Amino acid sequence: MLKKGIRDILSASKDVGWVLEPQAKRLFSMAGLNVPRFTMSTTVEEAVRFAHEIGYPVVAKVVSPRIVHKSESDGVAVGIDSDGELTETFTRLSRIEGFVGVLVEEMMSGLELIVGAKIDYQFGPVILLGIGGTGVEIYRDITMRMAPLRERDVESMVKGLKASPLLEGYRGSEPINLSELNRLLITFSKLVMDLEESIESIDLNPVICSSTTCVVADARIMLKESLETE
Amino acid sequence: MNFKALFKPKTLAVIGVSLHNDRHPANVIYYKNNLRFQAEVFPVNDRGGVLQGETVYACISDVPRKVDLAVIAVRAEMVPNIMAECIQAGVGGAVVISGGFAEIGRRDLQDRMVSLAREADFPFIGPNCLGVYSPPYMDTFFLPSERMVRPSRGRVALVSQSGGTLVDQMSKFADEGIGLSLGIGIGNKALIQELDLLEYFAQDPETEVIAFYVEGFEKNAGREFVLATGQCPKPVIVLKAGKSPGGSRAISSHTAAMAGDYEVFSEVVSQYGVVEAKNQFELVSFCEALSCYNQSIEGNIGIITASGGHGALAVDACSSHGLSVPPLSDQHQAEIRERVSPRVRAIASFGNPVDLTGSAVDDDFIAAAKFLAGYQEVDCVVVLLLPYTPGITPDLAARLSQIYRQADKPLIAYVPHVEKYGIFIEGFEFNRIPVAHSIEGAVHMAEAMRRWQPC
Numbered sequence: 001m002l003k004k005g006i007r008d009i010l011s012a013s014k015d016v017g018w019v020l021e022p023q024a025k026r027l028f029s030m031a032g033l034n035v036p037r038f039t040m041s042t043t044v045e046e047a048v049r050f051a052h053e054i055g056y057p058v059v060a061k062v063v064s065p066r067i068v069h070k071s072e073s074d075g076v077a078v079g080i081d082s083d084g085e086l087t088e089t090f091t092r093l094s095r096i097e098g099f100v101g102v103l104v105e106e107m108m109s110g111l112e113l114i115v116g117a118k119i120d121y122q123f124g125p126v127i128l129l130g131i132g133g134t135g136v137e138i139y140r141d142i143t144m145r146m147a148p149l150r151e152r153d154v155e156s157m158v159k160g161l162k163a164s165p166l167l168e169g170y171r172g173s174e175p176i177n178l179s180e181l182n183r184l185l186i187t188f189s190k191l192v193m194d195l196e197e198s199i200e201s202i203d204l205n206p207v208i209c210s211s212t213t214c215v216v217a218d219a220r221i222m223l224k225e226s227l228e229t230e
Numbered sequence: 231m232n233f234k235a236l237f238k239p240k241t242l243a244v245i246g247v248s249l250h251n252d253r254h255p256a257n258v259i260y261y262k263n264n265l266r267f268q269a270e271v272f273p274v275n276d277r278g279g280v281l282q283g284e285t286v287y288a289c290i291s292d293v294p295r296k297v298d299l300a301v302i303a304v305r306a307e308m309v310p311n312i313m314a315e316c317i318q319a320g321v322g323g324a325v326v327i328s329g330g331f332a333e334i335g336r337r338d339l340q341d342r343m344v345s346l347a348r349e350a351d352f353p354f355i356g357p358n359c360l361g362v363y364s365p366p367y368m369d370t371f372f373l374p375s376e377r378m379v380r381p382s383r384g385r386v387a388l389v390s391q392s393g394g395t396l397v398d399q400m401s402k403f404a405d406e407g408i409g410l411s412l413g414i415g416i417g418n419k420a421l422i423q424e425l426d427l428l429e430y431f432a433q434d435p436e437t438e439v440i441a442f443y444v445e446g447f448e449k450n451a452g453r454e455f456v457l458a459t460g461q462c463p464k465p466v467i468v469l470k471a472g473k474s475p476g477g478s479r480a481i482s483s484h485t486a487a488m489a490g491d492y493e494v495f496s497e498v499v500s501q502y503g504v505v506e507a508k509n510q511f512e513l514v515s516f517c518e519a520l521s522c523y524n525q526s527i528e529g530n531i532g533i534i535t536a537s538g539g540h541g542a543l544a545v546d547a548c549s550s551h552g553l554s555v556p557p558l559s560d561q562h563q564a565e566i567r568e569r570v571s572p573r574v575r576a577i578a579s580f581g582n583p584v585d586l587t588g589s590a591v592d593d594d595f596i597a598a599a600k601f602l603a604g605y606q607e608v609d610c611v612v613v614l615l616l617p618y619t620p621g622i623t624p625d626l627a628a629r630l631s632q633i634y635r636q637a638d639k640p641l642i643a644y645v646p647h648v649e650k651y652g653i654f655i656e657g658f659e660f661n662r663i664p665v666a667h668s669i670e671g672a673v674h675m676a677e678a679m680r681r682w683q684p685c
Contacts, residue, residue: 068482116485120494122452128485136484144489144497146453153501201486222483 002194005030010198010223016065019221022103027221028204031191033184034215038105044090047104048083056081057107060089061218066098068220071134073097078107108217110210111166111176115185117147117192117202119224125192127185129157131166132206149189154182167209176209184214200224231353231422233430235322237412238367239269239298243290243321245312246304246328247273247281255327255372256303257281262375269368270295291319298322301361301370306330309357310342317350325370326356332418333358340420347421359417360393363400363410371415373397384409385438385521387431389424391416391445392471395510399443402514406667407659408521411437423448425455432462439521441467441513452495456502465520465682469507470495503683512674518664519675520682523640529553529680531673532608533583534598536590536622540614540644540669541583547673553680556607558582569597582608591621592629599630603637610676614644614669617651627657634663640679644672 009027013019019027022040029035037054040063041047051058062075070076075096077089086104093102114132119125123146130142143160145153158164158178169175184207192202200222208217242263248254252261256273260281263271272295273281278288287293290300290312300316302309306328316324331340340357347354355361361370365383371393379401386408390396393415400413411434416422424442431440440462447455459466473492499506505520507513531553535541545555558566563580570578570586574594579585584598595613602611613630615622627643634641643658645651647667658665666672 114484116483116489118483118485118489118494120452120489120491120498121449122447122491123456123494123498124450124453126489126494126498128489130488137487140488142488144494145501146456146498156501201483201489203483203485205484220483222486 003030010195013221013223017223017225018065018068019223020063020065021061021070021219022063022101024219024221025216028188028191028216028219032187033204034213035219036105036108036215036217038103040101040103041090042101044087047086047090047102050104051080051083051086054106058086059105059107060086060093061103061105062093062096062099063101063103064096064098065100067096070218105217108208108210108215110208110215112206112217113181113209113214114142114203114205115188115207115216116204117188117195117199119196119200125189125196127157127189127192129161129185131161131163136205147189148193149185151182151186154185157185174211177212177214180212180214181209184216198224231351231426233323233353235298236325236353236355237362237364239322241272241293241295241298242269242368243272243274243287243293243297243300245274245290245300245302245316247275247286249275249277249279249281249286254303256301258372258374259301259303259327259370263368266375267368268366269299271368272297290315290321293319296320299368300324301327303327303372306336306339306357310339310346313343313346313352313354317346317352321352323352324354324356325359325361326354326417327359327361327370327372328356329358331357332420340418344420353422354420355414355422356417357420360396360415363413371397379404381408381410383411385411385436386441386517387411387427387434387437387439388413388441388443388517389416389427390414390443391419392443393417395443395471399510399513402510403517406514406518407655407665408514408518423451425451425458428455428458428462428466432458432464437464438524439465439467439517441469441517443469443471443513445471446491452498456498456504459499459504460502463684465505465524465678465684466503467505467507467513467516467520467678468499469510469513500681505678505681511671512678515664515666515671515674516678518666519640519642519678522662522664523679524684525640525679526682526684527609527640527676527679529676530607530609531555531676532602532605532611533614534595534602534611535583535585535614536588536616536619537614538579538583538585540616541585543669544612544614544644544673545583547670548676551673551677553673553676555582558584558605562601562605566598566601569601570594588616588619589621590619592623592626595622595626596629596633599633599641603633603639608639610640610642610679612642612644612672612676614672615654617645617654624653624657627654627663628661631658631661631663640676642666642672642675644669
């Protein structure tokens with residue numbers, strides 16, 4: 001059973017056809033996934049105030065119902081480390097088509113993964129795990145399993161990636177926290193089972209994993225055309 | 231639903247025979263069954279009459295015996311009424327050969343049939359299908375007897391959405407000596423689908439391997455199917471057609487773009503232990519291997535050969551299929567060397583592959599095979615048997631098979647499949663050792679056992 005807060009976000013996004021990043025992050029946070037500290041700002045002052053609160057460097061991303069893939073529209077800036085740079089970035093982002101605000105959030109570092117979901121015609125909810133970032137569709141280093149995921153599915157997903165040595169600690173790099181990744185996948189898979197009637201697909205890309213934690217750094221939810229949230 | 235009437239009928243009515251056109255599918259089916267199979271056959275046509283001296287019944291209810299199975303081959307518009315008559319007459323089930331339903335947009339006709347059948351708990355296969363090949367009981371394929379290549383009776387059940395592919399696959403089974411328990415073309419699969427047949431064959435004592443040719447599942451039917459295969463103690467093999475990606479919406483997620491229908495299919499079936507054959511050749515090899523061995527291996531292969539080249543090709547094939555060929559230690563090599571004949575001892579190499587050379591005799595193969603049968607690091611042995619090497623006799627197949635039955639370790643043979651070497655091939659087949667006609671094929675067979683994960 002979905003929490004009311006989650007249902008509200010889904011029905012409010014109905015007209016746009018997909019859930020924008022700030023709302024999507026709120027939704028996943030309610031479902032128990034880690035997200036970076038962030039704020040949705042509509043003025044430069046708000047953005048700067050929040051940056052001071054969390055400390056530089058920060059990330060700024062355009063929020064627009066017209067822009068699904070933000071980096072393709074130059075709508076993402078990372079490593080912003082001063083008020084001046086943030087102000088400049090805000091101004092630039094505000095000229096992007098459909099602009100409604102700027103999402104300011106803390107910089108995360110770690111291994112970039114993609115965790116996704118799709119409602120498949122033949123098999124219903126399916127979960128995807130892969131090497132994330134903007135190049136996902138080039139490398140296509142992915143594994144998929146039917147949801148809900150069992151423990152052994154999660155294990156075999158990680159092992160099934162070509163880049164699994166990167167996750168387990170390659171050439172002196174620290175391994176990522178696999179039990180956190182495991183928890184994220186299982187929690188996400190349960191949520192997706194509940195969202196089956198409402199969604200078409202979900203990208204959590206990137207999910208940034210370090211030796212301590214896995215954080216959903218960006219998220220989009222594509223809704224089913226005839227939305228049935230109730 | 232009870233499928234006995236569909237697969238093992240004692241009486242068969244063929245509805246739609248023509249009095250004038252002997253090439254009509256119904257006539258072909260009538261002739262091929264009449265006096266040639268165990269089921270007693272009755273021709274039916276709404277105008278009645280006489281066909282080659284036999285009474286043609288005007289209606290299913292006129293047939294003097296209780297009919298187990300009705301084969302319906304009339305125009306699509308007439309099928310729902312004919313089916314209603316069959317139900318009324320107490321027929322046990324039907325195979326609907328006729329086309330002209332959902333495949334050409336007449337889902338309404340198909341749905342009428344399905345609702346009639348569901349209400350009466352009346353099983354039917356089709357429509358738009360070849361139906362059931364079930365010797366010695368009957369055969370509903372509308373292909374003249376003399377044109378069919380028939381596999382022997384055996385342990386593999388083959389279910390296909392396409393009739394043509396089914397017939398093709400059956401002739402490949404016959405070529406490779408793979409026996410069939412039942413062949414079913416399910417066509418539009420309006421009522422009876424893959425899942426129903428999976429459940430039937432899981433219980434069927436005559437079937438040990440269940441193979442499917444699938445073009446696509448209905449909505450969520452794939453989910454139900456794999457969940458059921460997860461409970462099935464018998465190997466399930468699937469060949470999926472339609473692997474190329476469909477178009478996806480321009481504005482979409484990365485996940486939707488990457489998780490195409492086929493990609494999902496392939497990953498999910500293997501998640502639940504189904505063995506996916508990527509093409510027709512793999513389907514044949516997988517059926518052969520798993521019908522001989524219902525067991526899973528990790529994939530550590532021991533290779534015995536009489537030719538270094540064959541050994542090297544087999545190692546390459548293993549590595550490209552993710553199988554390993556673990557090397558033998560000096561001590562183990564010395565153990566095999568001691569057991570072989572002095573002539574071979576000096577010139578053979580005993581790593582893995584064990585290359586006994588063209589001077590090897592039967593006893594050398596037996597010595598190497600015995601060692602590998604007991605050797606823990608190897609869980610499957612591939613013997614590359616070249617019948618043109620002078621020291622080898624056709625007895626070798628039977629002797630090898632005994633060793634591996636005792637050791638309970640799967641043995642796979644490669645023998646070049648030319649008529650001249652038939653006696654070597656039969657030696658293996660007769661002893662239930664899968665025998666491939668290429669090195670690659672032998673490696674496919676080992677791969678089948680690696681992919682099969684019993685629940």
